[in-house]
Amino acid sequence: MSTLSTFVTRLKAPSAQVAVPVLVLLILVMMLVPLPALLLDLLFTFNIGLSILVLIAALNIRSFKDFIAFPTLLLVTTLLRLSLNVASTRIVLLKGHTGADAAGQVIEAFGKFLIGGSFTVGIVIFIVITIINFVVITKGSGRVAEVSARFALDSMPGKQMAIDADLNAGLIKQEEAKQRRADVAQEADFYGSMDGASKFVRGDAIAGILILLINLIGGITTGVLAHDLSFTNALQTYGALTIGDGLVAQVPALIISTAAGILVTRVATEDNFSAQLTNQFKNNQSALLVAAAVLASLGVLPGMPHLVFLGFAALFAGLSWLLRKQIERSAQVAAQAPGTAERQELGWDDVPVVEPLCLELPYRLIPMVDKGEESDLIKRIRAIRRKFIADIGFLTPSVHIRDNLQLPAETYRFLIYGGEVGRGQCLPDRLLAIAPEGAEPMPGLQVRDPSFGMPATWIERSSRDAAISLGHTVVEPAVVMATHLDTLIRRHANELLGRQETQELLDHFKSSFPKLVEDVVPKIVSVALLQRLLELLLEEGVPVKDLRTIIEVAAEHAPKTPDALDILPHVRMGLHRIIVQRALGDSTEVKVLGIQPEFERLIEQAIGTAAVAPDGVIEPSLMRLLVQEIASGVDAMEAKNLPLVIVSSSKTRLTLSRIVKKVRSQASVLALTELPLTIHLSFERMLCSQAANP
Numbered sequence: 001m002s003t004l005s006t007f008v009t010r011l012k013a014p015s016a017q018v019a020v021p022v023l024v025l026l027i028l029v030m031m032l033v034p035l036p037a038l039l040l041d042l043l044f045t046f047n048i049g050l051s052i053l054v055l056i057a058a059l060n061i062r063s064f065k066d067f068i069a070f071p072t073l074l075l076v077t078t079l080l081r082l083s084l085n086v087a088s089t090r091i092v093l094l095k096g097h098t099g100a101d102a103a104g105q106v107i108e109a110f111g112k113f114l115i116g117g118s119f120t121v122g123i124v125i126f127i128v129i130t131i132i133n134f135v136v137i138t139k140g141s142g143r144v145a146e147v148s149a150r151f152a153l154d155s156m157p158g159k160q161m162a163i164d165a166d167l168n169a170g171l172i173k174q175e176e177a178k179q180r181r182a183d184v185a186q187e188a189d190f191y192g193s194m195d196g197a198s199k200f201v202r203g204d205a206i207a208g209i210l211i212l213l214i215n216l217i218g219g220i221t222t223g224v225l226a227h228d229l230s231f232t233n234a235l236q237t238y239g240a241l242t243i244g245d246g247l248v249a250q251v252p253a254l255i256i257s258t259a260a261g262i263l264v265t266r267v268a269t270e271d272n273f274s275a276q277l278t279n280q281f282k283n284n285q286s287a288l289l290v291a292a293a294v295l296a297s298l299g300v301l302p303g304m305p306h307l308v309f310l311g312f313a314a315l316f317a318g319l320s321w322l323l324r325k326q327i328e329r330s331a332q333v334a335a336q337a338p339g340t341a342e343r344q345e346l347g348w349d350d351v352p353v354v355e356p357l358c359l360e361l362p363y364r365l366i367p368m369v370d371k372g373e374e375s376d377l378i379k380r381i382r383a384i385r386r387k388f389i390a391d392i393g394f395l396t397p398s399v400h401i402r403d404n405l406q407l408p409a410e411t412y413r414f415l416i417y418g419g420e421v422g423r424g425q426c427l428p429d430r431l432l433a434i435a436p437e438g439a440e441p442m443p444g445l446q447v448r449d450p451s452f453g454m455p456a457t458w459i460e461r462s463s464r465d466a467a468i469s470l471g472h473t474v475v476e477p478a479v480v481m482a483t484h485l486d487t488l489i490r491r492h493a494n495e496l497l498g499r500q501e502t503q504e505l506l507d508h509f510k511s512s513f514p515k516l517v518e519d520v521v522p523k524i525v526s527v528a529l530l531q532r533l534l535e536l537l538l539e540e541g542v543p544v545k546d547l548r549t550i551i552e553v554a555a556e557h558a559p560k561t562p563d564a565l566d567i568l569p570h571v572r573m574g575l576h577r578i579i580v581q582r583a584l585g586d587s588t589e590v591k592v593l594g595i596q597p598e599f600e601r602l603i604e605q606a607i608g609t610a611a612v613a614p615d616g617v618i619e620p621s622l623m624r625l626l627v628q629e630i631a632s633g634v635d636a637m638e639a640k641n642l643p644l645v646i647v648s649s650s651k652t653r654l655t656l657s658r659i660v661k662k663v664r665s666q667a668s669v670l671a672l673t674e675l676p677l678t679i680h681l682s683f684e685r686m687l688c689s690q691a692a693n694p
Helices: 002-012 016-029 037-060 070-098 105-112 119-168 174-225 231-265 273-282 285-299 306-335 340-345 363-369 376-392 461-469 477-491 499-510 514-520 527-539 547-557 564-574 576-584 597-607 620-639 653-663
Strands: 357-361 400-403 411-416 419-425 431-434 445-448 455-459 473-475 589-595 645-648 668-671 680-687
Touching: 016 070, 037 070, 037 105, 037 231, 070 174, 070 231, 105 231, 119 174, 119 231, 119 363, 119 400, 174 231, 285 306, 357 363, 357 477, 363 376, 363 400, 363 477, 376 477, 411 477, 419 477, 431 461, 431 477, 455 461, 461 473, 473 477, 499 514, 499 527, 499 547, 514 547, 527 547, 527 564, 547 564, 564 576, 564 653, 576 668, 589 597, 589 620, 597 620, 597 653, 620 653, 620 680, 645 653, 645 680, 653 668
Parallel strands: 357 400, 589 645, 589 680, 645 668
Antiparallel strands: 357 411, 411 419, 431 455, 431 473, 445 455
16 A cells, blocks of 8 residues: 555656656657647757757756766657657648648748748758758767767777876875766766767667658648649648748757757856857957958948948957957956966965876877776775785775876886886786796896796797796786785885874774773873884784774883884783784794894894894994895795794894895894793704804
8 A cells, every 4th residue: 555655756746767768758759659730740849949948958057967968868868859740640630631730830830921821942951951960960969979989989998097196195085086087977978878879869860851741642632532632732831831841850950969969069167158158259359350450441342232241340359359358357357356366376285195006008008998997907006905904914005096197118117105116117018027046038038036036938929828837927017017016015014103103093993892991002102102113013914903002001100111123022022922823824843044042142232222123233344244144044944844933032132133134125133032942943054143143
């Protein structure tokens, strides 16, 4: 019962959702049901009024988005004219012998008043109007719509990438980006629909000519054979009705076609057509003066209609003078408003905001992101960020993608706060084959994998199976760039965690542990101190997912010392399970690198009471030896497939870790106190034995 009442309520509502489908159905029914002459008069008048309404609307809109339903409306009005043609044809053939008003007064008026009752004049006018509509207006607007649709489709990738760049830069929100994408797609759909709708108008013009001939031949035949009229009387009677019927249909068709032409040829601005025309003539007063001068020259020639030419010359000159005066008044008003020019000159909106994380692409790599959110590269970047969140524990800033035409054609680069942190070469039409150790490289462009520096080759896609059969790892160009990004954001994670990200991380964590955050931050541990601790952990690749432990340990030791470097060892002890597991895995018996105790004492003496050795404190000769030992030791461990781990004392751990990261970023430095008693540790090699025992 409620469903029935809802349906009745919708029927009663004066809604276009009901009225428009009913109107379309009535248009189709008119082709089948005989209509009286009075109803035909009403419908013909409505058709003319509707066409004028559409023309005025096309002149007043600012953009195609203001009249997006026009292609469908064009089809509906065409169907309306054809339905009226069918209905009028029926009544003309059935009752045309009764007189010129058999099909209604509108057709009679067009058949007598507009063409003076002359059959020849009516035929000529009908043909001229049809040619203007079919050859000039409809064909021209259809061609413009076709070209506009093609240009709109070609420009879609660039527009979509610009929208994504604005979204990634934070200039627009997700809702606005979604609306802009819809507008871009809507523009292409509109011009494509207009291109198709123009075919309906063209067919309507052809149908008008055929209907005219059919009506004339059918009317004369009916009059002579069925109503015993002479050929002359039949031609005069049915000819007037046929011409009137044709003109009644062609005049609205001409108006609608003109509206379509205006709509597709307009350049969208914030002004309507009238305002556009006025503003542009203001900037071209000389054109009015030249036109006035030419008309005045023609007006003084003997034999020319002097009054007409000189009158229009004076009109154009007067318009030019009025426009000049209006511009002068506008300039005076602008000059009397001090500070306006200054306010428009510069503002804080002109100050650029440096993106935290940016990917710059050359022109050849732009097609890799031309599908926007559906691009393979963007999907992989999103997956990399999601995996980083799961592994490390905080949300990195969005990757802002923009073009850089100054880059080489196949070279991309990553920036952090405007500074380059990595670049690589990418061939979008090829695959990267990474050779296994000792294998012969594939034929192609020999390069180094940008993520890990391994020998690789850009091969043709047809060589994929051959490369895989030889043991090469074959990856797509988008995978190369995404993997490179993953390596860089893990290496520079501490730089990507700013005060804003720390506060957002706290806000997210507060929903799970509100009491802890409320009691500790910022009463005991300030946001700046917490940020510094997180940066130190990220600098060594330690995840910050266990924020509860980090805050609790920091709260315990922050009252004793405000220095994050002094609190860091305690925080690492709280996270020692995660740290050791990431470095050593699940094995209980491991081999690691050690530091000769005597050399460690030398470093401890250099550090003194500081938490980490300042630059230049360690003697250069010892530093060179340490770097050489670290490099050779890590390479030997890597060759034996052993964990790249160096164990030291708690006092020297941070200093050694920073040195090791500069030599081999994959290696880790653990303090002996961080290792659980369940692990049986043995030293593969003790570094710097020569320096400790000269």
